[in-house]
Amino acid sequence: MPVFKLCLKILRKNVPSLAIYIFVFIGVAVIMTFSSVNEQAGTLAFTRSKTNIAFLTEENTPLVAGLKAELAKVANFVELPDEKEALQDALYFRNVSYILRVPKGFTEKFMQGEQVRLEKTTVPDSYSSAYLDLSIDQYLNLARLYLLHLENPTQEALAKHVADALAAEAEVKLLPGGAAPDMQLSANLYFNYLAYSLLSVIILGMSVLMLSYHNKDLQRRNACSPLSAASFNRQFGLAILTFTGLVWLLFIILCLLFNSKNIQSPSTVFFILNSLAFAVCSAGLSFLIGNLVTNAKAIPAICNVVTLGQSFISGVFVPAELLGDTVLKIAGFTPAYWFVAANNHLAGLQQFTRATLQPVFNGMLMQIGFALAFFALALVAAKKRRLE
């Protein structure tokens, strides 16, 4: 199989230029992995934070002491002189977010069941003040509840009951929200980005092969050999398929390596199948470009225009939700759009039935349709070139 081996040697010679796109993919994958880890940490982790508060009381009773003790769980107490200007400054410079004043006679009125009011000064519309309001309301409401239902409770007993009730903790586990698991969403990112890298490498490799194939002097020289045109084309075609298959396999392995958590998800199989359809489509597009390009120096430029242009308007780099309707309508005429659309649909799936997967299959069929169209156009271009 001299022609097959020749093609592989030509491709091997061009590995450095092809490797650029592979390294770019690896680089982006690493960045995505780290940003994904950080995002997950931001979403799933919970750290209790405390608000700075100035707690001013004009009486020292067990009930007020209990309130202060309870607030200590969610607030840092900042000692401030009880002067209007000092308090306003502290609030203005955000040394405290909340100033709470317990007026004289508060406890007595509370114990008698009268309507009471605490004085507060806060940073307007701050979530921390709302948070503290909730804690204060919770304490006082609970204390009032015990006051109504216990017989002649003392302040100490009331404070103890409330403290005990509030000491009970429930374990809270924050689950990721949305329709699909996060790992599926991250697989979506890798596979979407695959559109750019896979297409770039296949176009570049294929164009180099096609330029050799179309070199007039070499064509004539090969035609003088005892190797039939059919055998020559067969070996050349096999080389193209092998190259496409190897590049696709390499990227799939990279995708799975960087996204190993998702391997067992049923979506992985469909992500891979979708990428295979896209690889076939990329081979068709590359075959077409290879038949149209006559100058080796033009290949990288054409490769960039085709891959970057397609990737930008199809939602590879920018999420499709952020793109305008007109852009997406234009993108519908490119295979990358259908590849990305199928990936995005897959990422949102929790149930994998024929009905839920139908949009994914439609996307794949569109890509195969594109591939057939590209191959047909390429054969027309090749015939025209031969006649010239």
Added chain:
Amino acid sequence: MVVRIKNLVKRYGDLLALDHLSFSVNDGEIFGLLGPNGSGKTTAINCLLSLLEYDKGEIEIFGQPMAPDAYHIKREIGIVMQNVAVYNELTVRENIDYFCGLYVPDKKSRKELVDEAIDFVGLADFADFYPQKLSGGLLRRLNIACGIAHKPKLIIMDEPTVAVDPQSRNKILEGILALNRQGATVIYTSHYMEEVERICTRILIIDKGKPIATGTKEELKAMITMEEKITVETQQLTPEQLARLRALPHILSAEYQNGLLVVKSGRGGHNLETVLSFIRKEKIQCGKIYSELPTLNDVFLEITGKHLRD
């Protein structure tokens, strides 16, 4: 007979590129196809190799009709194209191995043939070089190695020395003679008459797609009336003296230009002695005197009225 071409006609639109061209090449010959640029040499070779469809005529190689799918015939042919046809992505060795591999599937015997071809064209020191690193002459040698590595019975070389330095040209011509000594029949096209004269055992001169003359170089030279060309350096020659010189027996022509007197004389006379006697008698002061035998260019000039490189 290795090659037989009969009444070959090839048209490019209104242009008649080959006009009933016929010739044959015998086993063991180095057959030269000589003609100026555009005379139809490459077209004839392309038709011979079935790279071009022709309008009329017959082509037989090894006694069998040549066709695009005559792979058993192609297997015995080595071709060295006018334009260097090698892969820039492959080294010298890999290129020869690839082209040899189209004819010889067996890896072991191919390796020996490739080594032999590399030694033959003197590229051993450049075996791992890529073609872009080779000079024009070395590139031509690589082109030849790719064509002959599989040891073909018939080698067709289409102007293999175009734009080649004298050293490489010499090496290539010696190589062709060596291949012929090893038993290969060679068809060699060129517009360099010196090369054709030096290596070809039989020559066909063509012009405008038509055969002009064929034979060995001696036979071709015998076809023309001129036997000798005498050149005399002199600064004093009157028109009357020139007229008297032209009137001498066996003198075909005498021209005086830029201090050079060129006398062409026909067969049968003591031409140099006649010219020298005339110079002495007329007391013409002269410098160097050269005497040359006719070249293929003279043959071409006499038959077509123009120079080979016009």
